[in-house]
Amino acid sequence: MSMTPLPRIYLVRHGETEWSLAGRHTGLTDIPLTARGEADAIRLGERLRSIAFARVFTSPLQRARRTCELAGYGQNAIVDGDLLEWNYGEYEGLTTPEIWNRRPGWELFRDGCPGGETAMAAAIRSDRAIARIRAIDADVLLFSSSHFLHAFAARWLGLDAAAGRGFFLGTAALSILGYHHDRNDPIIRLWNDCRASEER
Helix, strand or coil, X not given: CCCCXXXXXXXXXXCCEHHHHHCCCCCCCCCCECHHHHHHHHHHXXXXXXXXXXXXXXXXXXXXXXXXXXXXXXXXXXXXXXXXXXXXXXXXXXXXXXXXXXXXXXXXXXXXXCCCCCHHHHHHHHHHHHHHHHCCCCCEEEEECHHHHXXXXXXXXXXXXXXXXXXXXXXXXXXXXXXXXXXXCEEEEEEEECHHHHCC
16 A cells, blocks of 8 residues: 655745845845846756646745746745745844944844844744645745745754754755654755756
8 A cells, every 4th residue: 555655845045146145134125136046046947847836835025936937936826925034134234244243243043133033033934834834735835035944944843943043055955844754753855955056
């Protein structure tokens, strides 16, 4: 007797932007992809083409929506405000060294951002999205941004969102969450696969 495969949740970080290239914290600032970011999104779509997704969700921000569209999923995507990138508040647009000049030793997942979000706030949004996704008994595809996806993955595993500081995602990276033995056994199946951005 064959068993039905457990669902997988495919996570895509948006393609390259000018700010991601410069290492600037890009929260709610709505900036476009670079030409390279667009090309990477198309290549990523080619890798995903053979997979049937029951639902596709995307952050409202254009860098995620455009990645979704170029990958071939824009027409069926549901825009989900819970998938927005972390709100960096006063640190929006700054690089980490620039933030350290203001606040030595600052760490996003521990300290949050003045005028922006804490790890707890990111966890609440992640938990809402995870609850909706776990109710879907099939593969799901999400397009979002780096730090939010770190928190999302940590919460998927049942960890504090602050554990997301131990993850890293390149632009146009593909990751896969899922289950091991059953639905009470969440795992990371793949993390930070950047082949779409490395195929030059």
